[in-house]
Amino acid sequence: MFNNIGVSGLIIILIIALVIFGPSKLPQLGRAFGDTLREFRSSTKGVVDEITSDVKGENESASEKK
Template sequence: MPFGNIGIGGLVLILLIALIIFGPSKLPELGRAFGRTLSEFKGATRELMNPEDEGKKDPESAQKSALTNK
C-alpha cells in the first residue's frame, strides 16, 4: 500500500493544500465527484471479478439477453 504511512498529520496537510488551491466552495463538489468515481471503479472491478452476477443486478437486461440467445 503506497499511502499506508500518511497518518493524520499528512491527511490534514493534504486537505489544507486542497482548500488553498480549490477554495471552500469547490471542495464539496470535488468530494462528490471523487466519491462517484470511486463507486464506479468499485462496481467495475466487482463486475470483472464476478461476471456471473451481471444478471442479478439488472433483470431486464438478463431477460433481453435470454430472448436474443434463443
C-alpha cells in the same frame, strides 16, 4: 500506497486542497471523487463476478466429463 500517510499528513493535504480549490469547490471535488470511486468498485466487482462464474462453469464441465 497510502500506508505511510498519518493524520497530520491528511490534514496538510486537506489544507493545501482548501487553499488551491477554495471552500466552494471542495464539496464538489469530494462528490466527484466518491462517484468515481463507486463506479470503479462496481466495475471491478462485475469483472470479478464474471471471472468467478467462468471458472465455476469450467470446473463443473470438467467434473461432468469425468
